[in-house]
Amino acid sequence: MEAVTQSLADLALIDVQRSIQVSSELIVLMKFTLDRLATSMFHICELETTRSLKTNEHSFPRHDAHIDTFFAEAKICVIRIKGQVMKRLSTLSAESVVILLLDPHTKFTVDGLVQPAALGVTTASDNASDDAAAAAAIDNVIRESKRALCKVH
Numbered sequence: 001m002e003a004v005t006q007s008l009a010d011l012a013l014i015d016v017q018r019s020i021q022v023s024s025e026l027i028v029l030m031k032f033t034l035d036r037l038a039t040s041m042f043h044i045c046e047l048e049t050t051r052s053l054k055t056n057e058h059s060f061p062r063h064d065a066h067i068d069t070f071f072a073e074a075k076i077c078v079i080r081i082k083g084q085v086m087k088r089l090s091t092l093s094a095e096s097v098v099i100l101l102l103d104p105h106t107k108f109t110v111d112g113l114v115q116p117a118a119l120g121v122t123t124a125s126d127n128a129s130d131d132a133a134a135a136a137a138i139d140n141v142i143r144e145s146k147r148a149l150c151k152v153h
Contacts, residue, residue, distance in 0.1 A: 003042035003065070004081055027096055028106060031113050037082050040067045097145035114138055 046061035055061075067078060100106045100113055 003044045003062075004037075004078055027100060028113060033085060037085055041065070042067065094141055094145045094148060097142055098149055101145060101149055110142060114142065 041064050043062040044065040046063055049061045051061065067075060070078070097110060097114060100110045106113060
């Protein structure tokens, strides 16, 4: 579990908890979080190797491990973490897209930021038509956001 949470903990250290946080920066941060969880490779701590007394969390020996090598309980935990992140961070609204369109730092990358990451929390019944429907829904939200933005001006 540490390998999964460690990949997300880095994001908490990069100016996330500023009082002057801009909404578009939070949306970008959510996208980074979803992209990091979309991986199937994790950096696992090497518990069996010798370490010096000065070893800390950044210098701790690690190796890459594929999720298929995890125990069943660890796989369940990874699926649950991915599900919780999707539940909390996958809130794409027209307002979110308008915020991204108004920010000069993100207005040219809106399409890439609003695409959902493939977290692997899918069932066997998911297919290409579901992907096409999701893409159409995202395009619709972007189109509606641009239309709402034009009405304001």
